[in-house]
Amino acid sequence: MMWAVFLIIGFLVGLLVLSTGGGGAAIYLGLLTSVFGLAPAVAASTSLFTAFPSLVVGAYGHYRTGQIHFKVGNQMLLTAIPATVVGALLAPYIPNDIYTWIVALILAGLGVQVLIKRFIMTKAKAPRHQSAQAAIYGMLSGIMVGVAGLSGGGPIIAGLLVLGLDMLPAAATSSYVLVGTSLVGLLFHLSANNIDWQVGIWLMIGAVLGALCAPRLLMHVDPAKLNYYLKPFMGVLLIFMGVRMLF
Structure with missing residues (x-):
């Protein structure tokens, strides 16, 4: 019956993260290591394998609804894909505690930025140097x-x-960008042959089903309410994730 548990978890995570612009690999990584006891290297590969197909399905669903901003998405991809390759090559040489601090500070800082944008800054024009920021x-x-x-x-x-x-x-737009980065990351992790196929396949099937539902669900939500509630939620979640990584 464990396959049913993995299927349900994959569906719920796929539905949630695709609705909020994530890929879900971080959530899968946490579940696979802390709940199901997989080794970190195996969990990392399995999480990317699980997340990638649902990202493709979700991105296609968003494309059909016309919500993807390709210009800014492509600006992000131009640096995201080379950085993924560099990160994968450097990974064996970066001490885990240093990496944890770097990622934690990045996440917390981004969360603060989102909250400032939501509660302090007025709705403004597009920021200067948008391409560089992207x-x-x-x-x-x-x-x-x-x-x-x-x-x-x-x-x-x-x-x-x-x-x-x-x-x-x-x-x-996030789901579109993450298709590119996750594909490159997955190819590097596949070369290490670390995927737990029994766990990954059932999680992946559930995640794809969740991803199929996410764009349709979002089309029935009031955009104003979505922005009002989810932007601060995303800011707080990013800060929480950053702090949680350190304690």
Whole structure:
């Protein structure tokens, strides 16, 4: 019956994270290590294997609804993909405690930015140097994917919100960017042959089913309410994830 447990977990995570612009690899990574006892290297590979197909399905669903902002998404991909390759090559040489601090500070800082944008700054025009900012967020995401097997959704969704996108197009554009970074990261992790196929396949099937539902669900949500509640939620969640990594 464990296959049913993995299927349900995959569905719920796929539905949740695709609705908020993530890839879910960080959640799968946490579950696989802390709940199911997989070794970190195996969990990292399995989490990317699980997340990638659902990201493809979710991105296609968002494309059909016309919510993806390809210009800013491509600006992020230009730095995210090379950073993923560099991160994957450097991963064996980075001490885990140093990497943990770096990622934690990045996540917490991005969360603060999202909250400032939501509660302090007025709705403004697109920020200056938008291309440079998008490139930086893409690079941060790529490093997270390459080094730790995360899908890198934190910096991407936070960056898109800081750059002025509303929650729905930000979630859609994030899923598009994460398809590219997760594919590159997955190829590197596949070469190590570390995937737990029995766990990964059932999680992946559930995640794909959740991803199929996410874009349709978002189309029936009031965009104003989605922005009002989810932007601060994403900011707090990013800060919590950063702090949680340190304690």
